[in-house]
Amino acid sequence: MLDTLVFVTVLLPFLVAAVLLVLREQNLRKVILVATAGVLILSSLAMLRGGAFIMSPAPLWGSLVTLGDFLILAVVLLVGLKRKNQIIVWLTVAQIVGLIWFDFFMVKDHGATPAFFADDLSLVMVLVVSIVGSLIAVYGIGYMKEHEEHLHLTTSKQPQFFFFIVLFLGAMNGLVLANNMLWMYFFWECTTLCSFMLIGHDDTEIARKNAERALWMNVLGGTAFLFGVMLLYKVTGTLSLQEILARGPEFAVAGGAILVPMFLLVFAGMTKAAQAPFQSWLTGAMVAPTPVSALLHSSTMVKAGVYIIVRLAPIYAGTYFSNFVALFGAFVFLATACLAAGQSNGKKILAYSTISNLALIIACAGINTPAAITAAILLILFHAISKALMFLCVGAIEQKIGSRDIEDMRGLFARMPRTALVAVIGILTMTLPPFGMLMAKWMAIESAHGQFLLMIMLALGSGVTVLFWCRWAGLMLATPFAKAAPEAQDGTIRGPLYLLAGLAVVLSFFSPLVYNGLVAPVVAMYYKTAPYVLRYGNFESATGVFLVYPLFILLGLGFFFALRQTRKITAAQAVGPYMCGEQTSVDGKPGFLGPLGQNVTAVSGNYYLEQFFGEAMLSKWINVIALAVLVIMLFGGAL
Amino acid sequence: MLGNLINQGRIKSPWVVHFDCGSCNGCDIEVLACLTPLYDIERFGILNIGNPKHADVLLVTGTVNQRNKHVLKNIYDQMPTPKAVIAIGACGCSGGVFREAYNVVGGVDKVIPVDVYVPGCPARPEAIIDGVVAALEKVKKLLGMTA
Amino acid sequence: MTKILLAVLALVAAPILGALITGVDRRITAWLQSRYGPPILQPLYDVLKLLGKQPMLVNTWQALCAYVYLVGAALSVVLLFTGSDLLLIFFVLTVGAVFLVMGALASPSPYSQIGGQRELLQMLAYEPLLILVFASIAMVTGSFKVSSVFELSRPMLYDLPLMFIVLGYALTIKLRKSPFDISASAHAHQELVRGVYTEYSGPYLAMIEIAHWYEVILVLGICALFWSTSFVGMIVLVALTYLAEILVDNVTARLTWRVMLKSAVGMGLVLTVVNMLWLYAQ
Numbered sequence A: 001m002l003d004t005l006v007f008v009t010v011l012l013p014f015l016v017a018a019v020l021l022v023l024r025e026q027n028l029r030k031v032i033l034v035a036t037a038g039v040l041i042l043s044s045l046a047m048l049r050g051g052a053f054i055m056s057p058a059p060l061w062g063s064l065v066t067l068g069d070f071l072i073l074a075v076v077l078l079v080g081l082k083r084k085n086q087i088i089v090w091l092t093v094a095q096i097v098g099l100i101w102f103d104f105f106m107v108k109d110h111g112a113t114p115a116f117f118a119d120d121l122s123l124v125m126v127l128v129v130s131i132v133g134s135l136i137a138v139y140g141i142g143y144m145k146e147h148e149e150h151l152h153l154t155t156s157k158q159p160q161f162f163f164f165i166v167l168f169l170g171a172m173n174g175l176v177l178a179n180n181m182l183w184m185y186f187f188w189e190c191t192t193l194c195s196f197m198l199i200g201h202d203d204t205e206i207a208r209k210n211a212e213r214a215l216w217m218n219v220l221g222g223t224a225f226l227f228g229v230m231l232l233y234k235v236t237g238t239l240s241l242q243e244i245l246a247r248g249p250e251f252a253v254a255g256g257a258i259l260v261p262m263f264l265l266v267f268a269g270m271t272k273a274a275q276a277p278f279q280s281w282l283t284g285a286m287v288a289p290t291p292v293s294a295l296l297h298s299s300t301m302v303k304a305g306v307y308i309i310v311r312l313a314p315i316y317a318g319t320y321f322s323n324f325v326a327l328f329g330a331f332v333f334l335a336t337a338c339l340a341a342g343q344s345n346g347k348k349i350l351a352y353s354t355i356s357n358l359a360l361i362i363a364c365a366g367i368n369t370p371a372a373i374t375a376a377i378l379l380i381l382f383h384a385i386s387k388a389l390m391f392l393c394v395g396a397i398e399q400k401i402g403s404r405d406i407e408d409m410r411g412l413f414a415r416m417p418r419t420a421l422v423a424v425i426g427i428l429t430m431t432l433p434p435f436g437m438l439m440a441k442w443m444a445i446e447s448a449h450g451q452f453l454l455m456i457m458l459a460l461g462s463g464v465t466v467l468f469w470c471r472w473a474g475l476m477l478a479t480p481f482a483k484a485a486p487e488a489q490d491g492t493i494r495g496p497l498y499l500l501a502g503l504a505v506v507l508s509f510f511s512p513l514v515y516n517g518l519v520a521p522v523v524a525m526y527y528k529t530a531p532y533v534l535r536y537g538n539f540e541s542a543t544g545v546f547l548v549y550p551l552f553i554l555l556g557l558g559f560f561f562a563l564r565q566t567r568k569i570t571a572a573q574a575v576g577p578y579m580c581g582e583q584t585s586v587d588g589k590p591g592f593l594g595p596l597g598q599n600v601t602a603v604s605g606n607y608y609l610e611q612f613f614g615e616a617m618l619s620k621w622i623n624v625i626a627l628a629v630l631v632i633m634l635f636g637g638a639l
Numbered sequence B: 001m002l003g004n005l006i007n008q009g010r011i012k013s014p015w016v017v018h019f020d021c022g023s024c025n026g027c028d029i030e031v032l033a034c035l036t037p038l039y040d041i042e043r044f045g046i047l048n049i050g051n052p053k054h055a056d057v058l059l060v061t062g063t064v065n066q067r068n069k070h071v072l073k074n075i076y077d078q079m080p081t082p083k084a085v086i087a088i089g090a091c092g093c094s095g096g097v098f099r100e101a102y103n104v105v106g107g108v109d110k111v112i113p114v115d116v117y118v119p120g121c122p123a124r125p126e127a128i129i130d131g132v133v134a135a136l137e138k139v140k141k142l143l144g145m146t147a
Numbered sequence C: 001m002t003k004i005l006l007a008v009l010a011l012v013a014a015p016i017l018g019a020l021i022t023g024v025d026r027r028i029t030a031w032l033q034s035r036y037g038p039p040i041l042q043p044l045y046d047v048l049k050l051l052g053k054q055p056m057l058v059n060t061w062q063a064l065c066a067y068v069y070l071v072g073a074a075l076s077v078v079l080l081f082t083g084s085d086l087l088l089i090f091f092v093l094t095v096g097a098v099f100l101v102m103g104a105l106a107s108p109s110p111y112s113q114i115g116g117q118r119e120l121l122q123m124l125a126y127e128p129l130l131i132l133v134f135a136s137i138a139m140v141t142g143s144f145k146v147s148s149v150f151e152l153s154r155p156m157l158y159d160l161p162l163m164f165i166v167l168g169y170a171l172t173i174k175l176r177k178s179p180f181d182i183s184a185s186a187h188a189h190q191e192l193v194r195g196v197y198t199e200y201s202g203p204y205l206a207m208i209e210i211a212h213w214y215e216v217i218l219v220l221g222i223c224a225l226f227w228s229t230s231f232v233g234m235i236v237l238v239a240l241t242y243l244a245e246i247l248v249d250n251v252t253a254r255l256t257w258r259v260m261l262k263s264a265v266g267m268g269l270v271l272t273v274v275n276m277l278w279l280y281a282q
């Protein structure tokens, strides 16, 4: 049973991907994709029921993985040579040499290490990848159809597109389930390659450029990962993640030797999670079709980065290095939130907010208390859902109105009521209690309690976060009174939107169950203490209390009552907006009656606070500071 | 009970919005004089609000002309009921000295229903305050409250 | 059981108290301007009148937002009175504030749009300050729970004098008092019509006014925490603070949002850091 489940979640996507690559039949592709999504979701749920496990497949697979490693490196090397990118070439060469040395000369007991292991953290990740990722893949069906019609392609590039999308899901599942660090390295490189291919999918000048940037940054991370694994092996004498975790405290006590490989692995995680100074690859990645951005930002790729950091957290708990990780995370959280506040491009806002949230997760891993790790895991879960939802909304909106600028989304509710509503729900689940994201943020801030520098940055950061989300939600609602007709939309687009929105709300409602069932066991396993006591579903600890159900019930009742009251409002009570008594309206757009009776359309825009949050100026400083913190982290914390 | 309280509130809190229709500014200055410490209309709960949507009483100074009559109408329409209109000064009441001008429509009552007329050129602040009080008396009668 | 009683008490008493405080505020302000001023109950009359007016809306979102703003504000006061978590109270307060802004932005009128944007900037200025104040309270008590403040043996003001000033900053912004009455003024000062309130009218404006009373009680309640050891001390501290607010309101002119943002964040950070160093040194 277990074999089948691992097979389905990891290998099946690879096989399906191969089928999709040669398949040119539209409808069949649709059926296969939806079926795969269903199978993935079910098997991830079944896996969750099964609980923790260890598994070693036949040795043949080990050799295949080694072969795959070299295959991927060769492809990357070729790309580097073709694009004449020195960084990619040399880093890849270093990796090839390192890997040969490591594989054939250093590691003796190849077959001895079990390839897969899972605890609740891995299972949560599998859930996120399989459910959110699959929904995005389904959304891709409808999206890509329109996308290609829009581009007037003669031959569809969809086979290639879905090949990499589905491959990506398999690789991610493999990554989070891997026990053998070499296997993890293989899947790690898989995701790098997939993201490169997907970012460059549209094959425009800018897509190629951004894909290349993503590649070199991630190859840098990959190199750090490989050498981190090598050093780790030297220090601990094993490749088994589970063993390293189990013996973690003992290594940490033994002194700093373990911290150098830890630094390298955490650094690799940071490049993958697009933390400053590497944030540009993720913001550049938005040139790709929206499903790709959604996938990169929510369930795959960047989550692999934070997964490794959170995964290894127990090993470096209580060290200076950990403090620096927290400091780095908090800084990037604040800095990228500011960058997001200065943007009007919807996808860019989402990109920076992703980086900001990932940084918060990293900060939690750095704070490294049971409560903080709980916050990190819940953030991974809830962020994946809400962020995927937001990206899919922006994608659907962009296809309809031809712009991703939030200024153009003014009054969107009048044109796309359903999508606008879903987007507003997405924003609310991102920013307000009692939803899961906010609960996790509450945990994060309370666990930073006592570390004042961290606290200051988290406080400023969360203030800025509210700013850019709130105005986005508000301006979509600026509509006249009349009820708009619901927009037409493909089922494969609408389905995932509704499912994700429902998931974001329902899962928040059951957050005590999620905590009890999924998070508390992992935390207890590695930290020996439970961070929260649940009484009537309320999170309680020595430092504070979060009332889940009272809030849900009271706010819910208030909201419900408000909705009922607003239902009663009739069109007779509607008036135009206040415009000094000079209001007119042309095509539903409000304006002033100007001189000679002409209509002057009223135009308003958000404050983007260029002087504080200007991207060009701010990015420079952020990169310098982030780099400095990284260097200090290496020399002050790890060595 | 609540209805009674609300009526109490209606009498005790008339918020006014002042609209300068086409005044020579003489009456405007007198309206603003009511806000000064000497007259202090806030004593009666009267506030000068800049927004018809929040106001209960519309004070109009000056004549209505062809150019601004739709503005007057719009502002009146954007005030939620119950509401009252007070025309101030000779111009507001009837068009005053500008009555015969080619583009003048006339007094405020040519466009919207007026409840109280405050004469004068310009109207004195006392007269304006008295006008608001007279409007309140009218409201009282309308609400069936005896003073 | 006592908690439920407290909650009900907070729900009922807070707006009445808030109204009275606002009434006294208007009276004192009038006195400072050598006027006679309205009756103390004036704010109640205003709201009663507004409740009786005809509902008038640009779209239904505004009504929804007004209701949720009220619910959020009331809930945060209830949480404070039942001794809940400070950070949680803050987040619930944000719910209300966010919906107020969303309602303002939901109207295409430029006045309410700018009001909404400015309200966001005000939130940007006071939210970090409040979190910092709460964090430093937690430093002293060891917990974010309000109830743990009452277990202290001496008033917090001794340990966190500078944080009280930071709170005062946030208070001025939250009470919509000059020099920070940027998005809308508590008094009938006219600036961009009525800023963030422009498009709310009649009963919806009344709801927002009531929500504002709740918020007044909430911030004053947080002030009171700084002298948690005696009831009289609380009252005196709150009264003095509020008087200082009124004085500041009357002697300062409105500043621009840039100055507000820079000074609030700058001052807040410096004072926090100094206060924390002092706390460590002790």
Ligand code: SF4
Pocket: B022, B023, B024, B025, B026, B027, B061, B062, B063, B088, B089, B090, B091, B092, B096, B097, B120, B121, B122, B123
């Ligand atoms: S009534 Fe007299 S003072 Fe008033 S607007 Fe007319 S001309 Fe001016």
